Structure formats: C-alpha cells, structure tokens
Amino acid sequence: MERAMEQAKRPVTGLAGRYGHPLHPALVAVPIGTWIASFVFDIASHLIPNPGFLTQGSRWLIALGVLSALAAAMFGFLDLFAIPTGTKAFRTGLVHMSINLGVTVLYAVGFIIRGGAAAGPVGWIPLALSAVALAGLGVAGYLGGKLAYHYGVRVADEATQAAGYTRTTTSKSTTSKEERV
Numbered sequence: 001m002e003r004a005m006e007q008a009k010r011p012v013t014g015l016a017g018r019y020g021h022p023l024h025p026a027l028v029a030v031p032i033g034t035w036i037a038s039f040v041f042d043i044a045s046h047l048i049p050n051p052g053f054l055t056q057g058s059r060w061l062i063a064l065g066v067l068s069a070l071a072a073a074m075f076g077f078l079d080l081f082a083i084p085t086g087t088k089a090f091r092t093g094l095v096h097m098s099i100n101l102g103v104t105v106l107y108a109v110g111f112i113i114r115g116g117a118a119a120g121p122v123g124w125i126p127l128a129l130s131a132v133a134l135a136g137l138g139v140a141g142y143l144g145g146k147l148a149y150h151y152g153v154r155v156a157d158e159a160t161q162a163a164g165y166t167r168t169t170t171s172k173s174t175t176s177k178e179e180r181v
Contacts, residue, residue, distance in 0.1 A: 022154040027072035034065035045121035096143035106133040
C-alpha cells in the first residue's frame with residue numbers, strides 16, 4: 001500500500017508537472033472560471049435591456065471553457081496514470097474524469113445550440129443546460145478535491161510537506177513575550 005501511495009504522488013512524465021507541482025489543478029481554473037462567468041452572463045441577459053453582448057459573451061466563454069477543459073483533461077489523464085489501478089483512488093479518478101468529460105460535452109452542445117449572433121437573452125434551454133453542467137462540475141470538483149486532499153494524488157509526501165513548516169533563521173514571531181503568556 002505504501003508503494004501505491006508513493007506512486008500516485010509522482011508524475012508519470014515531466015509533461016504532467018514536476019513532483020509536488022502538477023499542472024492539471026492549475027489548468028482547471030480556466031474552464032471553471034469561464035463556465036461560471038458564462039452562467040452569470042446568461043442570468044444577466046434576462047435582467048437588462050439589449051442583452052446581446054452578454055449572450056454573445058457567454059457563448060464565447062463557453063467555447064474558451066471547452067477548449068481549456070480539453071487541455072486540462074490531457075494533463076489530468078497523465079495524473080490518472082500515476083494512480084494504481086484497482087484502488088479507491090483510481091475509481092474516484094475515473095468517476096471524476098467521466099463527469100468532467102460529460103460536463104464538457106454538455107457545454108459543447110450548449111455552444112452549438114446557441115447558434116450565431118443573438119440580440120435577445122439566452123434561451124431557457126441553454127440556460128438550464130448550463131445549470132445542469134455547472135452542477136456536474138461541482139460534483140467533479142468535489143471528487144478532484146478528494147483525490148488531492150483525501151488520497152494525496154500528486155501531492156508531495158508528508159516529509160516534503162513538513163519541510164515547509166520548519167522555522168527559518170530570519171523568521172520572527174509576530175507576538176510579544178507578554179502576549180504569549
């Protein structure tokens with residue numbers, strides 16, 4: 001078991017990011033941010049007159065999210081290879097990946113059904129599709145957090161982490177002697 005845990009912490013290839021610095025978690029910020037922003041634009045398109053700029057902005061945010069999700073998925077796939085098969089962590093990784101791929105497909109479909117230029121607010125069907133996709137994204141994000149924070153996938157080992165908590169010679173306490181008593 002110890003060997004399996006150590007294996008999941010190491011990158012399969014340098015392309016996945018060096019030890020303790022995986023690229024996948026950094027890259028997922030782009031699709032998450034663009035898709036949340038697109039949903040805000042969708043809702044706002046129902047609240048203002050002349051919402052065409054919000055409708056178009058939302059569509060292009062979705063496109064950017066889909067493209068960046070595919071890039072993040074490639075690095076996530078490399079991280080999945082680091083996890084030993086037949087483990088709870090690997091099964092969680094597969095579910096995480098599957099939900100994220102489904103979310104990406106929903107957004108790609110949403111991009112297509114929104115069509116070209118639009119002057120009015122976002123339709124209710126694309127809005128509902130985005131809401132469902134965001135809910136799925138939340139579940140997938142929870143599972144990604146479980147992989148990193150619960151199972152320690154691609155997280156540095158405890159000895160490496162402990163080194164970050166050693167006092168440096170230039171470090172000074174911010175509390176006075178009287179406050180500590």
